[in-house]
Amino acid sequence: MRRRLLPLICVTGTLVSACGTLPGTQPRETVTVWLMKGSASADFLKRFTADFESTHKDLRLDIRTQDWTGIVAKVRKALADTSGDAPDVIEVGNTQVPLYADGGRLADLTLESMRDWGKDKWLPGLAEPGKEGNQQYGIPWYAANRVVVYRKDLFAQAGIARPPRTRDEWLADTEKLNTGDTQGIYLAGQDWYTLSGFIWDEGGDLARKVDDYQWKGALDTPEALRGMDFYRRLQSLGDGPKDADEEHPPQAGVFAGGKVAQIVAVPGLAQSILERNPALKGKLGFFPVPGPTASRPGAVFTGGSDLVVPQHTGDQFAATAVVGALTSAKWDTELARTMNYVPNKTTLAGAVSGEEGVAAMAVGAAHGRATPNTPQWADVEADNPIKQYMSRVLNGADPATEARRASRKITEALTPDL
Template identity: 35%
Template sequence: MKRGLIAATAVAGMLVSVAACGSSDNKAGADGYKGQKLTVWVMSGSNPAEWTKQVSAQFKKKTGATVEFKVQQWNGIQQKLSTALSEDTPPDVVEIGNTQTAAYAKAGALADLGDLKKDIGADWNASFNKAAMADGKQYALPWYAGNRVVMYNKKIWAEAGLKDLPQTRNQLFKAFDAIKKKTDAEPLYLPGQNWYFFDGLTIGTGADLVKKSGGKWVSNLGDPKVSKAMDIYKQYQAFSDAPKNKDEATPQQAEVFAKGRTGAVIAMGYEAKTAIAANPKIKDDIGFFTIPGETAAKPEGVFLGGSNFAVAGMGKNQDLAKEFLRIALSKKNDGQMVKEVGWTPKSPDLADAAKGNPAAAAAAPAAEKSAGTTPLIPQWAAVENVPNPIKNYMTAVLNGKTPAAAAKDIESEINARLAKQ
């Protein structure tokens, strides 16, 4: 999932069911793959320059083979990837959004990576790895993921007399109130349809967005725990002048923040670069902290969005592909992803890497204690297709409807989408 903002879409129906029976033509050891080339599909913006450079060099040194990264665009990737994985010569390794992995696994398109996970990922955060599994089996390995933090303007907080960062949700709301009363800044920029922030709140309240009924998955949006999460969102949004019928990308919230009169945004860490690109003068004013929860002991619930690496089930170079994954997902290279991009550390050993990136350091506590994803069922992908009905639910509640009434209005649409899979 690109930066946690790209909605998962339904896997194209053309993907044929294939057994994970591919094999490597060469099972030799170090330097035994000399002259071979491994094809790895990555999404635009996913593989940062230094990470790519060091992984490529390490892979060639260890195996004698070369790796070709083929960059794909998010637009239309579901159909393109579905087609590629069903062919006799698929890409060897593919990047798949973490909320989309279950759909490809169900189609039989991915190799089982359980043994590899035991070798290299014994200490990975369970929240990261959960989205790489389906039906109890390991069909992918987590590459990177991130969760939202509070990105705040230090100058505005100082104007409001705020010296200590909030440790609880109530303290955060009091800070927003102080900004509102003591400055001319907007305390928080939060449009009404920041769906992934809302999903995090449902994780925090223990809500399930779907449930089983008559052997089928159906909407659970009417659950009181979902209503509680929406009420929390409404409390946040009350501090914002942002439109109630837009999401964080229309306009890009980082560009709004860059203007210098916004106290805070609920953001992914990489959004700081967007803000600085729009206004370089704001660089030294940007700070980050973990989104505080109801108590200081547990941060707010967060959606952990990112991507997994998977091996094509029909691939002919599975042994070499696994060697690539051993290198690409080593602690050294995972640490590079954290430092270079600001992704959330997926193991305790990456804590030092996070210290070099304030956004990653702020994201880590919630990822460890309060993270989750959207429902990890193949049917869920269709729910988030544009237009996402849950965004309409959010706007309706913010405009005065009760959560129960707003849920009732869209549950038939959610159920219809769930039934298509």
């Protein structure tokens, strides 16, 4: 962390002002904030800005919306900018934080995290990718993850009184639903995010850290193979394509066709389903992905955003004030309610309990995970060997052989050029 310099101040009574300047007359300092398109509504940002500026008389917010397309290169350029014109706070995808923390380009926010922001209550799927060693660079803002979106009417017709709570119940119920021209579940063969959860539930992982510099692919461990076997059994209870992911074709369109009992997706996909088939209004329900036992739901990949502060910010105190406000219980809860997100802390889950889909998502998020915390993970996803592995196994290839092949490719992709 770069040294923080306290500004010279004068104190008169209870008022603090710049020396030689009358209270209330000093100019506001502008804090530039980059937020991603769609993360927060215009009304939310208007309300937040008014509240923040009213309680921080010396600061003014300049919030600029960014597109996700091309954002990695744009953020990297901003982090290298020492001119003073770069942003002071940046929203980044939670799994992108290792890309930006590499090379010491982000401010270390460990002290604030422990002292002021309650890091022990953060969702693990947001907090872990923002961490490097014992240092915290990414501050959790909001989360979203997959749940099971299901047809309440089809469940009732099959005699299923309540959603399943264990994997065994889920398989049994899905088999009942998979009858006639109705698919018990539509699960694309390359939905590797969903597979990841099953692997984590078994105690496995996609890759494991060997030492300070090296990661090794771990799909060939017994735990990961058990996760893949469950995926294979579940996927067989429907007609999902074995050689494509959930966007090819988009599963919202398939579900809207009316012949599918379940999909694994973020709850927001229900809106797209209803737009395609309004007749399903009132028939959709949500439940957390079941785990091996009823004592806790299944692990899920947690997506979402963290907030980071560039090392070259002109005023780290001002930047952290913005981060602290945006991620505070008040405004994080307000954002979750406004945008149907999961708040950044497990203790705030009750704030979204009134909305069925978001409530199911929050239950899963408490046990969420993220992809391996290494800058090289993007290289794995560029030519994703996990997808290839899944398709080969679902098409009848030997799981152990294919897992070893995929693990070698993951290891190669994660090996940095030293």
